């Protein structure tokens with residue numbers, strides 16, 4: 345059983361999939377007009393970790409995340425650069441997947457593109473017009489929120505409360521400021537598509553409805569995304585499905601913001617740092633470790649200090665992996681420590697409590713090292729197997745072996761020969777030479793191993 349905070353009920357609840365043994369997830373993907381920032385990195389990692397854990401729990405997970413390749417921001421960039429919107433979208437989609445690969449994020453089972461779902465969007469909009477949920481104006485087609493019962497569920501506010509807190513947006517032809525565009529009419533020489541409502545472009549909120557229902561079916565298990573998408577985007581998705589008489593997501597999950605120096609991560613604040621910048625400066629696994637160290641619903645701080653601290657923790661993990669990976673692979677009689685595994689699973693099952701789960705993984709590492717030092721080999725292997733399994737579930741790749749250049753290996757062999765000849769001064773010289781080349785040589789049994797200096 346897994347429990348998660350469900351935004352629509354504002355409480356932690358048991359997540360029961362519609363079909364036993366299966367788990368369907370839709371997560372809103374990027375609008376491909378720029379390089380991904382830290383906020384993108386957080387949401388892909390949060391759902392990657394959830395997905396890995398569900399798979400470990402035996403669920404057959406189907407994970408869909410879209411690519412928004414129709415958007416005014418794409419058009420703006422294309423106009424500025426004098427290229428086509430498709431060229432902009434293709435370029436940044438490529439960057440998106442490359443960055444996800446560097447983060448070790450599993451690719452979605454499918455990544456639908458808005459441009460491939462226009463016919464379905466038009467069909468939904470027609471249905472909403474016919475049922476009276478949407479209306480046409482000289483500017484396009486709008487969804488009428490006043491007529492939709494329950495609008496505001498995900499915002500946890502009804503329309504009157506929303507109105508009280510809203511900035512008054514002046515759009516002459518809309519009946520209510522919260523009505524949102526399903527189809528925007530544009531001039532015939534602009535980027536657009538023909539439709540029964542005229543030449544134009546679909547609104548952003550419609551694509552996710554048709555792609556989620558089209559690929560996962562009605563009443564799919566979980567819809568996720570960043571907290572910034574909760575309202576209005578997700579509420580507007582949900583209300584279109586409801587108004588067209590279809591059951592949408594059974595559960596809603598939202599992850600918190602990324603703060604850089606106490607400010608919410610956003611371009612408008614001018615603290616925009618691309619994920620690639622971060623991945624260039626630090627071990628690419630350090631961002632996953634930072635994400636794991638924060639609860640997914642809390643704001644998350646990213647600073648050079650905590651990134652460096654994450655790198656030190658990774659060093660500890662790698663040192664553990666070098667000591668135990670081979671040993672665990674060779675040992676078929678001892679299993680992972682059951683207590684360590686069940687503590688870990690319990691933490692992950694209770695609203696994906698990764699900070700606690702991660703601390704258990706480190707406890708297992710400490711247990712393995714301590715037991716080994718005391719000569720309790722079986723106990724050490726049991727803890728080590730638990731820790732390695734937990735790190736794998738969290739998607740943290742361990743580096744149990746490092747590629748060492750041949751000249752460094754040659755120096756290490758000379759050092760062993762010098763030690764055998766009891767010429768310790770010479771052996772120390774070799775150690776220093778190896779260090780100067782960026783490696784620390786470690787004695788391991790009758791041979792030697794390395795770690796990066």
Ligand SMILES: [Zn+2]
Nearest residue numbers: 372552577581
């Ligand atoms: Zn969406």
